[in-house]
Amino acid sequence: METEKVVDMIPKNPKNLKKIFVFSFIIFIVILLIFNSFVIVxxxxxxxVTQLGAVQDRVLNEGLHFKIPFIQEIIPMEVRVQKEQTEQTAASKDLQVVTTTVAVNFHLNPDIVNKxxxxxxxxxxxRIVAPAIGESLKAVTAQYTAEELISKRQEVSTKVKETLAKKLATYYMQLDEINxxxxxxxxEYNQAIEQKQIAEQQALKAKLDLQRVEIEAKQKIEQAKAEAESLKLQKQEVTKELIELRKIEAQMEAIKKWDGKLPNVTGGSVPFIDVNGLQK
Structure with missing residues:
Protein backbone atom coordinates (compact mmCIF):
# COMPACT_ATOMS: atom_id res chain seq x y z
CA MET A 1 0.00 0.00 0.00
CA GLU A 2 1.14 3.50 -0.77
CA THR A 3 1.48 5.85 2.15
CA GLU A 4 -0.77 8.96 1.90
CA LYS A 5 1.16 12.17 1.70
CA VAL A 6 0.07 14.99 4.04
CA VAL A 7 0.27 18.40 2.41
CA ASP A 8 1.72 21.04 4.74
CA MET A 9 -0.24 24.31 4.23
CA ILE A 10 2.01 26.34 6.46
CA PRO A 11 4.73 28.07 4.49
CA LYS A 12 8.09 26.73 5.33
CA ASN A 13 9.63 30.20 4.92
CA PRO A 14 8.94 32.38 8.03
CA LYS A 15 9.54 35.51 5.99
CA ASN A 16 6.50 34.76 3.83
CA LEU A 17 4.34 34.31 6.94
CA LYS A 18 5.44 37.66 8.27
CA LYS A 19 4.63 39.35 4.97
CA ILE A 20 1.11 37.88 4.96
CA PHE A 21 0.50 39.10 8.51
CA VAL A 22 1.74 42.61 7.73
CA PHE A 23 -0.30 42.78 4.55
CA SER A 24 -3.47 41.71 6.37
CA PHE A 25 -2.87 44.26 9.10
CA ILE A 26 -2.40 47.01 6.54
CA ILE A 27 -5.63 46.03 4.77
CA PHE A 28 -7.47 46.11 8.09
CA ILE A 29 -6.08 49.56 8.94
CA VAL A 30 -7.02 50.91 5.51
CA ILE A 31 -10.58 49.62 5.81
CA LEU A 32 -10.84 51.05 9.32
CA LEU A 33 -9.55 54.42 8.13
CA ILE A 34 -12.00 54.45 5.24
CA PHE A 35 -14.97 53.74 7.49
CA ASN A 36 -13.84 56.37 9.99
CA SER A 37 -13.18 59.00 7.37
CA PHE A 38 -16.83 59.61 6.51
CA VAL A 39 -19.88 60.50 8.58
CA ILE A 40 -23.57 60.91 7.70
CA VAL A 41 -25.61 63.66 9.36
CA VAL A 49 -17.24 69.03 14.82
CA THR A 50 -14.78 68.46 17.64
CA GLN A 51 -11.06 67.99 16.98
CA LEU A 52 -9.15 66.34 19.80
CA GLY A 53 -11.94 67.53 22.13
CA ALA A 54 -12.01 71.16 20.91
CA VAL A 55 -15.23 72.43 19.33
CA GLN A 56 -14.65 73.73 15.80
CA ASP A 57 -16.35 76.69 14.11
CA ARG A 58 -17.62 74.50 11.29
CA VAL A 59 -21.17 73.04 11.52
CA LEU A 60 -22.08 70.16 9.21
CA ASN A 61 -25.40 70.14 7.38
CA GLU A 62 -27.40 67.02 6.54
CA GLY A 63 -25.68 64.44 4.33
CA LEU A 64 -22.29 62.72 3.88
CA HIS A 65 -19.13 64.45 5.12
CA PHE A 66 -15.40 63.70 5.41
CA LYS A 67 -13.61 63.84 8.73
CA ILE A 68 -10.10 63.13 9.95
CA PRO A 69 -10.15 59.61 11.41
CA PHE A 70 -9.53 59.27 15.15
CA ILE A 71 -8.87 63.00 15.42
CA GLN A 72 -12.23 64.56 14.60
CA GLU A 73 -15.57 63.54 16.07
CA ILE A 74 -19.03 64.59 14.86
CA ILE A 75 -21.77 65.12 17.47
CA PRO A 76 -25.29 65.20 15.98
CA MET A 77 -27.71 67.78 17.40
CA GLU A 78 -31.40 67.88 16.53
CA VAL A 79 -32.68 71.14 15.06
CA ARG A 80 -36.31 70.07 14.60
CA VAL A 81 -39.08 71.67 16.68
CA GLN A 82 -38.96 70.22 20.18
CA LYS A 83 -41.59 70.29 22.91
CA GLU A 84 -41.17 70.94 26.62
CA GLN A 85 -44.23 70.76 28.90
CA THR A 86 -44.01 71.69 32.54
CA GLU A 87 -45.99 72.80 35.60
CA GLN A 88 -44.81 75.93 37.38
CA THR A 89 -46.08 77.43 40.65
CA ALA A 90 -46.06 81.19 41.09
CA ALA A 91 -47.80 83.97 43.05
CA SER A 92 -50.26 86.36 41.44
CA LYS A 93 -50.47 90.10 42.05
CA ASP A 94 -53.07 89.53 44.80
CA LEU A 95 -50.79 86.87 46.37
CA GLN A 96 -52.80 83.85 45.21
CA VAL A 97 -50.86 80.65 44.54
CA VAL A 98 -51.21 79.71 40.86
CA THR A 99 -49.99 76.50 39.25
CA THR A 100 -49.65 76.93 35.50
CA THR A 101 -49.33 74.13 32.97
CA VAL A 102 -47.55 75.35 29.84
CA ALA A 103 -46.36 73.63 26.66
CA VAL A 104 -43.43 75.23 24.83
CA ASN A 105 -42.29 74.57 21.26
CA PHE A 106 -38.74 75.63 20.38
CA HIS A 107 -35.81 74.68 18.15
CA LEU A 108 -32.05 75.11 18.15
CA ASN A 109 -30.50 77.71 15.88
CA PRO A 110 -29.05 75.46 13.12
CA ASP A 111 -26.12 77.71 12.26
CA ILE A 112 -24.68 78.01 15.78
CA VAL A 113 -25.47 74.71 17.47
CA ASN A 114 -21.72 74.36 18.05
CA LYS A 115 -21.82 77.30 20.47
CA ARG A 127 -30.24 73.45 32.26
CA ILE A 128 -31.80 76.20 30.17
CA VAL A 129 -35.32 75.61 28.84
CA ALA A 130 -37.14 74.44 32.00
CA PRO A 131 -35.65 77.16 34.29
CA ALA A 132 -36.34 79.85 31.66
CA ILE A 133 -40.00 78.79 31.47
CA GLY A 134 -40.31 78.99 35.25
CA GLU A 135 -38.71 82.42 35.49
CA SER A 136 -40.83 83.83 32.66
CA LEU A 137 -44.09 82.56 34.16
CA LYS A 138 -43.27 83.92 37.60
CA ALA A 139 -42.33 87.33 36.22
CA VAL A 140 -45.54 87.68 34.20
CA THR A 141 -47.90 86.08 36.74
CA ALA A 142 -46.85 88.63 39.37
CA GLN A 143 -48.24 91.42 37.14
CA TYR A 144 -51.85 90.13 37.21
CA THR A 145 -54.45 89.21 39.80
CA ALA A 146 -55.78 85.67 39.85
CA GLU A 147 -58.99 86.80 38.19
CA GLU A 148 -57.10 88.71 35.47
CA LEU A 149 -54.99 85.64 34.66
CA ILE A 150 -58.20 84.00 33.45
CA SER A 151 -59.95 86.99 31.89
CA LYS A 152 -56.75 88.20 30.14
CA ARG A 153 -55.36 84.79 29.25
CA GLN A 154 -54.26 85.77 25.72
CA GLU A 155 -52.45 88.87 26.98
CA VAL A 156 -50.68 86.81 29.65
CA SER A 157 -49.66 84.23 27.06
CA THR A 158 -48.22 86.93 24.78
CA LYS A 159 -46.13 88.44 27.58
CA VAL A 160 -44.80 85.05 28.65
CA LYS A 161 -43.85 84.32 25.04
CA GLU A 162 -41.95 87.61 24.68
CA THR A 163 -40.08 87.12 27.96
CA LEU A 164 -39.21 83.49 27.26
CA ALA A 165 -38.08 84.21 23.69
CA LYS A 166 -35.46 86.65 24.97
CA LYS A 167 -34.11 84.15 27.51
CA LEU A 168 -33.83 81.30 24.98
CA ALA A 169 -32.21 83.52 22.36
CA THR A 170 -29.33 84.10 24.78
CA TYR A 171 -28.48 80.41 24.47
CA TYR A 172 -28.89 80.10 20.69
CA MET A 173 -32.45 78.73 20.76
CA GLN A 174 -35.55 80.10 19.05
CA LEU A 175 -39.04 80.01 20.55
CA ASP A 176 -41.81 78.91 18.19
CA GLU A 177 -44.97 78.92 20.31
CA ILE A 178 -46.29 78.52 23.83
CA ASN A 179 -49.67 77.24 24.98
CA GLU A 188 -59.63 78.23 49.34
CA TYR A 189 -59.57 80.51 46.32
CA ASN A 190 -61.82 78.20 44.32
CA GLN A 191 -64.34 78.20 47.18
CA ALA A 192 -64.18 81.99 47.38
CA ILE A 193 -64.84 82.23 43.64
CA GLU A 194 -67.80 79.87 43.97
CA GLN A 195 -69.28 81.91 46.83
CA LYS A 196 -68.77 85.10 44.84
CA GLN A 197 -70.59 83.63 41.86
CA ILE A 198 -73.48 82.52 44.07
CA ALA A 199 -73.70 86.01 45.60
CA GLU A 200 -73.64 87.63 42.16
CA GLN A 201 -76.42 85.34 40.96
CA GLN A 202 -78.52 86.13 44.01
CA ALA A 203 -77.93 89.86 43.56
CA LEU A 204 -78.87 89.59 39.90
CA LYS A 205 -82.07 87.73 40.79
CA ALA A 206 -82.97 90.36 43.41
CA LYS A 207 -82.32 93.12 40.88
CA LEU A 208 -84.52 91.42 38.30
CA ASP A 209 -87.27 90.90 40.89
CA LEU A 210 -87.10 94.58 41.84
CA GLN A 211 -87.29 95.61 38.19
CA ARG A 212 -90.29 93.32 37.71
CA VAL A 213 -92.07 94.84 40.74
CA GLU A 214 -91.33 98.36 39.53
CA ILE A 215 -92.64 97.53 36.06
CA GLU A 216 -95.83 96.00 37.48
CA ALA A 217 -96.35 99.03 39.73
CA LYS A 218 -95.88 101.39 36.80
CA GLN A 219 -98.33 99.32 34.77
CA LYS A 220 -100.92 99.59 37.53
CA ILE A 221 -100.36 103.33 37.81
CA GLU A 222 -100.73 103.76 34.08
CA GLN A 223 -103.85 101.58 34.10
CA ALA A 224 -105.38 103.66 36.94
CA LYS A 225 -104.51 106.84 35.08
CA ALA A 226 -106.19 105.48 31.97
CA GLU A 227 -109.35 104.54 33.89
CA ALA A 228 -109.47 107.93 35.59
CA GLU A 229 -109.00 109.66 32.27
CA SER A 230 -111.78 107.55 30.78
CA LEU A 231 -114.17 108.48 33.60
CA LYS A 232 -113.21 112.08 33.22
CA LEU A 233 -113.98 111.98 29.52
CA GLN A 234 -117.27 110.25 30.19
CA LYS A 235 -118.30 112.96 32.66
CA GLN A 236 -117.36 115.64 30.19
CA GLU A 237 -119.57 114.04 27.54
CA VAL A 238 -122.73 113.70 29.74
CA THR A 239 -125.51 116.00 28.42
CA LYS A 240 -129.22 116.49 29.14
CA GLU A 241 -130.17 114.55 26.06
CA LEU A 242 -127.89 111.65 27.14
CA ILE A 243 -129.59 111.56 30.55
CA GLU A 244 -133.04 111.39 28.96
CA LEU A 245 -131.84 108.63 26.63
CA ARG A 246 -130.53 106.61 29.55
CA LYS A 247 -133.92 106.98 31.34
CA ILE A 248 -135.79 105.76 28.28
CA GLU A 249 -133.42 102.80 27.94
CA ALA A 250 -133.99 101.89 31.59
CA GLN A 251 -137.81 102.09 31.19
CA MET A 252 -137.70 99.94 28.07
CA GLU A 253 -135.68 97.33 29.90
CA ALA A 254 -138.24 97.36 32.74
CA ILE A 255 -141.13 96.83 30.29
CA LYS A 256 -139.39 93.80 28.84
CA LYS A 257 -139.07 92.26 32.28
CA TRP A 258 -142.68 93.18 33.50
CA ASP A 259 -145.22 90.30 33.45
CA GLY A 260 -148.24 92.59 33.33
CA LYS A 261 -149.19 92.23 37.01
CA LEU A 262 -149.01 94.89 39.60
CA PRO A 263 -147.41 93.97 42.91
CA ASN A 264 -149.91 93.18 45.75
CA VAL A 265 -147.79 94.92 48.31
CA THR A 266 -146.45 98.35 47.74
CA GLY A 267 -143.94 99.82 50.00
CA GLY A 268 -140.82 99.41 48.06
CA SER A 269 -139.77 101.21 45.04
CA VAL A 270 -142.01 100.37 42.11
CA PRO A 271 -140.71 101.07 38.69
CA PHE A 272 -142.43 104.06 37.24
CA ILE A 273 -143.10 103.96 33.58
CA ASP A 274 -143.77 107.22 31.88
CA VAL A 275 -146.17 106.14 29.12
CA ASN A 276 -146.59 109.69 27.88
CA GLY A 277 -142.89 109.99 27.62
CA LEU A 278 -142.74 106.83 25.61
CA GLN A 279 -145.44 108.08 23.25
CA LYS A 280 -143.51 111.19 22.62
Whole structure:
Protein backbone atom coordinates (compact mmCIF):
# COMPACT_ATOMS: atom_id res chain seq x y z
CA MET A 1 0.00 0.00 0.00
CA GLU A 2 1.14 3.50 -0.77
CA THR A 3 1.48 5.85 2.15
CA GLU A 4 -0.77 8.96 1.90
CA LYS A 5 1.16 12.17 1.70
CA VAL A 6 0.07 14.99 4.04
CA VAL A 7 0.27 18.40 2.41
CA ASP A 8 1.72 21.04 4.74
CA MET A 9 -0.24 24.31 4.23
CA ILE A 10 2.01 26.34 6.46
CA PRO A 11 4.73 28.07 4.49
CA LYS A 12 8.09 26.73 5.33
CA ASN A 13 9.63 30.20 4.92
CA PRO A 14 8.94 32.38 8.03
CA LYS A 15 9.54 35.51 5.99
CA ASN A 16 6.50 34.76 3.83
CA LEU A 17 4.34 34.31 6.94
CA LYS A 18 5.44 37.66 8.27
CA LYS A 19 4.63 39.35 4.97
CA ILE A 20 1.11 37.88 4.96
CA PHE A 21 0.50 39.10 8.51
CA VAL A 22 1.74 42.61 7.73
CA PHE A 23 -0.30 42.78 4.55
CA SER A 24 -3.47 41.71 6.37
CA PHE A 25 -2.87 44.26 9.10
CA ILE A 26 -2.40 47.01 6.54
CA ILE A 27 -5.63 46.03 4.77
CA PHE A 28 -7.47 46.11 8.09
CA ILE A 29 -6.08 49.56 8.94
CA VAL A 30 -7.02 50.91 5.51
CA ILE A 31 -10.58 49.62 5.81
CA LEU A 32 -10.84 51.05 9.32
CA LEU A 33 -9.55 54.42 8.13
CA ILE A 34 -12.00 54.45 5.24
CA PHE A 35 -14.97 53.74 7.49
CA ASN A 36 -13.84 56.37 9.99
CA SER A 37 -13.18 59.00 7.37
CA PHE A 38 -16.83 59.61 6.51
CA VAL A 39 -19.88 60.50 8.58
CA ILE A 40 -23.57 60.91 7.70
CA VAL A 41 -25.61 63.66 9.36
CA UNK A 42 -29.25 62.59 9.44
CA UNK A 43 -32.20 64.74 8.36
CA UNK A 44 -33.30 67.26 10.97
CA UNK A 45 -29.85 67.36 12.57
CA UNK A 46 -26.61 69.33 12.40
CA UNK A 47 -23.13 67.99 13.09
CA UNK A 48 -20.91 69.66 15.67
CA VAL A 49 -17.24 69.03 14.82
CA THR A 50 -14.78 68.46 17.64
CA GLN A 51 -11.06 67.99 16.98
CA LEU A 52 -9.15 66.34 19.80
CA GLY A 53 -11.94 67.53 22.13
CA ALA A 54 -12.01 71.16 20.91
CA VAL A 55 -15.23 72.43 19.33
CA GLN A 56 -14.65 73.73 15.80
CA ASP A 57 -16.35 76.69 14.11
CA ARG A 58 -17.62 74.50 11.29
CA VAL A 59 -21.17 73.04 11.52
CA LEU A 60 -22.08 70.16 9.21
CA ASN A 61 -25.40 70.14 7.38
CA GLU A 62 -27.40 67.02 6.54
CA GLY A 63 -25.68 64.44 4.33
CA LEU A 64 -22.29 62.72 3.88
CA HIS A 65 -19.13 64.45 5.12
CA PHE A 66 -15.40 63.70 5.41
CA LYS A 67 -13.61 63.84 8.73
CA ILE A 68 -10.10 63.13 9.95
CA PRO A 69 -10.15 59.61 11.41
CA PHE A 70 -9.53 59.27 15.15
CA ILE A 71 -8.87 63.00 15.42
CA GLN A 72 -12.23 64.56 14.60
CA GLU A 73 -15.57 63.54 16.07
CA ILE A 74 -19.03 64.59 14.86
CA ILE A 75 -21.77 65.12 17.47
CA PRO A 76 -25.29 65.20 15.98
CA MET A 77 -27.71 67.78 17.40
CA GLU A 78 -31.40 67.88 16.53
CA VAL A 79 -32.68 71.14 15.06
CA ARG A 80 -36.31 70.07 14.60
CA VAL A 81 -39.08 71.67 16.68
CA GLN A 82 -38.96 70.22 20.18
CA LYS A 83 -41.59 70.29 22.91
CA GLU A 84 -41.17 70.94 26.62
CA GLN A 85 -44.23 70.76 28.90
CA THR A 86 -44.01 71.69 32.54
CA GLU A 87 -45.99 72.80 35.60
CA GLN A 88 -44.81 75.93 37.38
CA THR A 89 -46.08 77.43 40.65
CA ALA A 90 -46.06 81.19 41.09
CA ALA A 91 -47.80 83.97 43.05
CA SER A 92 -50.26 86.36 41.44
CA LYS A 93 -50.47 90.10 42.05
CA ASP A 94 -53.07 89.53 44.80
CA LEU A 95 -50.79 86.87 46.37
CA GLN A 96 -52.80 83.85 45.21
CA VAL A 97 -50.86 80.65 44.54
CA VAL A 98 -51.21 79.71 40.86
CA THR A 99 -49.99 76.50 39.25
CA THR A 100 -49.65 76.93 35.50
CA THR A 101 -49.33 74.13 32.97
CA VAL A 102 -47.55 75.35 29.84
CA ALA A 103 -46.36 73.63 26.66
CA VAL A 104 -43.43 75.23 24.83
CA ASN A 105 -42.29 74.57 21.26
CA PHE A 106 -38.74 75.63 20.38
CA HIS A 107 -35.81 74.68 18.15
CA LEU A 108 -32.05 75.11 18.15
CA ASN A 109 -30.50 77.71 15.88
CA PRO A 110 -29.05 75.46 13.12
CA ASP A 111 -26.12 77.71 12.26
CA ILE A 112 -24.68 78.01 15.78
CA VAL A 113 -25.47 74.71 17.47
CA ASN A 114 -21.72 74.36 18.05
CA LYS A 115 -21.82 77.30 20.47
CA UNK A 116 -24.74 75.77 22.36
CA UNK A 117 -22.86 72.48 22.61
CA UNK A 118 -19.70 74.24 23.75
CA UNK A 119 -21.41 76.36 26.44
CA UNK A 120 -24.25 74.11 27.61
CA UNK A 121 -23.86 70.63 26.19
CA UNK A 122 -26.61 68.15 25.33
CA UNK A 123 -28.66 68.67 28.52
CA UNK A 124 -29.93 72.10 27.43
CA UNK A 125 -33.56 71.27 28.28
CA UNK A 126 -32.80 70.67 31.95
CA ARG A 127 -30.24 73.45 32.26
CA ILE A 128 -31.80 76.20 30.17
CA VAL A 129 -35.32 75.61 28.84
CA ALA A 130 -37.14 74.44 32.00
CA PRO A 131 -35.65 77.16 34.29
CA ALA A 132 -36.34 79.85 31.66
CA ILE A 133 -40.00 78.79 31.47
CA GLY A 134 -40.31 78.99 35.25
CA GLU A 135 -38.71 82.42 35.49
CA SER A 136 -40.83 83.83 32.66
CA LEU A 137 -44.09 82.56 34.16
CA LYS A 138 -43.27 83.92 37.60
CA ALA A 139 -42.33 87.33 36.22
CA VAL A 140 -45.54 87.68 34.20
CA THR A 141 -47.90 86.08 36.74
CA ALA A 142 -46.85 88.63 39.37
CA GLN A 143 -48.24 91.42 37.14
CA TYR A 144 -51.85 90.13 37.21
CA THR A 145 -54.45 89.21 39.80
CA ALA A 146 -55.78 85.67 39.85
CA GLU A 147 -58.99 86.80 38.19
CA GLU A 148 -57.10 88.71 35.47
CA LEU A 149 -54.99 85.64 34.66
CA ILE A 150 -58.20 84.00 33.45
CA SER A 151 -59.95 86.99 31.89
CA LYS A 152 -56.75 88.20 30.14
CA ARG A 153 -55.36 84.79 29.25
CA GLN A 154 -54.26 85.77 25.72
CA GLU A 155 -52.45 88.87 26.98
CA VAL A 156 -50.68 86.81 29.65
CA SER A 157 -49.66 84.23 27.06
CA THR A 158 -48.22 86.93 24.78
CA LYS A 159 -46.13 88.44 27.58
CA VAL A 160 -44.80 85.05 28.65
CA LYS A 161 -43.85 84.32 25.04
CA GLU A 162 -41.95 87.61 24.68
CA THR A 163 -40.08 87.12 27.96
CA LEU A 164 -39.21 83.49 27.26
CA ALA A 165 -38.08 84.21 23.69
CA LYS A 166 -35.46 86.65 24.97
CA LYS A 167 -34.11 84.15 27.51
CA LEU A 168 -33.83 81.30 24.98
CA ALA A 169 -32.21 83.52 22.36
CA THR A 170 -29.33 84.10 24.78
CA TYR A 171 -28.48 80.41 24.47
CA TYR A 172 -28.89 80.10 20.69
CA MET A 173 -32.45 78.73 20.76
CA GLN A 174 -35.55 80.10 19.05
CA LEU A 175 -39.04 80.01 20.55
CA ASP A 176 -41.81 78.91 18.19
CA GLU A 177 -44.97 78.92 20.31
CA ILE A 178 -46.29 78.52 23.83
CA ASN A 179 -49.67 77.24 24.98
CA UNK A 180 -50.95 77.81 28.50
CA UNK A 181 -53.18 74.77 28.92
CA UNK A 182 -54.37 75.28 32.50
CA UNK A 183 -54.42 77.57 35.54
CA UNK A 184 -54.86 75.88 38.92
CA UNK A 185 -55.69 77.80 42.09
CA UNK A 186 -55.83 76.80 45.75
CA UNK A 187 -58.97 75.17 47.18
CA GLU A 188 -59.63 78.23 49.34
CA TYR A 189 -59.57 80.51 46.32
CA ASN A 190 -61.82 78.20 44.32
CA GLN A 191 -64.34 78.20 47.18
CA ALA A 192 -64.18 81.99 47.38
CA ILE A 193 -64.84 82.23 43.64
CA GLU A 194 -67.80 79.87 43.97
CA GLN A 195 -69.28 81.91 46.83
CA LYS A 196 -68.77 85.10 44.84
CA GLN A 197 -70.59 83.63 41.86
CA ILE A 198 -73.48 82.52 44.07
CA ALA A 199 -73.70 86.01 45.60
CA GLU A 200 -73.64 87.63 42.16
CA GLN A 201 -76.42 85.34 40.96
CA GLN A 202 -78.52 86.13 44.01
CA ALA A 203 -77.93 89.86 43.56
CA LEU A 204 -78.87 89.59 39.90
CA LYS A 205 -82.07 87.73 40.79
CA ALA A 206 -82.97 90.36 43.41
CA LYS A 207 -82.32 93.12 40.88
CA LEU A 208 -84.52 91.42 38.30
CA ASP A 209 -87.27 90.90 40.89
CA LEU A 210 -87.10 94.58 41.84
CA GLN A 211 -87.29 95.61 38.19
CA ARG A 212 -90.29 93.32 37.71
CA VAL A 213 -92.07 94.84 40.74
CA GLU A 214 -91.33 98.36 39.53
CA ILE A 215 -92.64 97.53 36.06
CA GLU A 216 -95.83 96.00 37.48
CA ALA A 217 -96.35 99.03 39.73
CA LYS A 218 -95.88 101.39 36.80
CA GLN A 219 -98.33 99.32 34.77
CA LYS A 220 -100.92 99.59 37.53
CA ILE A 221 -100.36 103.33 37.81
CA GLU A 222 -100.73 103.76 34.08
CA GLN A 223 -103.85 101.58 34.10
CA ALA A 224 -105.38 103.66 36.94
CA LYS A 225 -104.51 106.84 35.08
CA ALA A 226 -106.19 105.48 31.97
CA GLU A 227 -109.35 104.54 33.89
CA ALA A 228 -109.47 107.93 35.59
CA GLU A 229 -109.00 109.66 32.27
CA SER A 230 -111.78 107.55 30.78
CA LEU A 231 -114.17 108.48 33.60
CA LYS A 232 -113.21 112.08 33.22
CA LEU A 233 -113.98 111.98 29.52
CA GLN A 234 -117.27 110.25 30.19
CA LYS A 235 -118.30 112.96 32.66
CA GLN A 236 -117.36 115.64 30.19
CA GLU A 237 -119.57 114.04 27.54
CA VAL A 238 -122.73 113.70 29.74
CA THR A 239 -125.51 116.00 28.42
CA LYS A 240 -129.22 116.49 29.14
CA GLU A 241 -130.17 114.55 26.06
CA LEU A 242 -127.89 111.65 27.14
CA ILE A 243 -129.59 111.56 30.55
CA GLU A 244 -133.04 111.39 28.96
CA LEU A 245 -131.84 108.63 26.63
CA ARG A 246 -130.53 106.61 29.55
CA LYS A 247 -133.92 106.98 31.34
CA ILE A 248 -135.79 105.76 28.28
CA GLU A 249 -133.42 102.80 27.94
CA ALA A 250 -133.99 101.89 31.59
CA GLN A 251 -137.81 102.09 31.19
CA MET A 252 -137.70 99.94 28.07
CA GLU A 253 -135.68 97.33 29.90
CA ALA A 254 -138.24 97.36 32.74
CA ILE A 255 -141.13 96.83 30.29
CA LYS A 256 -139.39 93.80 28.84
CA LYS A 257 -139.07 92.26 32.28
CA TRP A 258 -142.68 93.18 33.50
CA ASP A 259 -145.22 90.30 33.45
CA GLY A 260 -148.24 92.59 33.33
CA LYS A 261 -149.19 92.23 37.01
CA LEU A 262 -149.01 94.89 39.60
CA PRO A 263 -147.41 93.97 42.91
CA ASN A 264 -149.91 93.18 45.75
CA VAL A 265 -147.79 94.92 48.31
CA THR A 266 -146.45 98.35 47.74
CA GLY A 267 -143.94 99.82 50.00
CA GLY A 268 -140.82 99.41 48.06
CA SER A 269 -139.77 101.21 45.04
CA VAL A 270 -142.01 100.37 42.11
CA PRO A 271 -140.71 101.07 38.69
CA PHE A 272 -142.43 104.06 37.24
CA ILE A 273 -143.10 103.96 33.58
CA ASP A 274 -143.77 107.22 31.88
CA VAL A 275 -146.17 106.14 29.12
CA ASN A 276 -146.59 109.69 27.88
CA GLY A 277 -142.89 109.99 27.62
CA LEU A 278 -142.74 106.83 25.61
CA GLN A 279 -145.44 108.08 23.25
CA LYS A 280 -143.51 111.19 22.62
Missing amino acids: DAGNRGV LYQQVGMSYKE ITEFKFSD
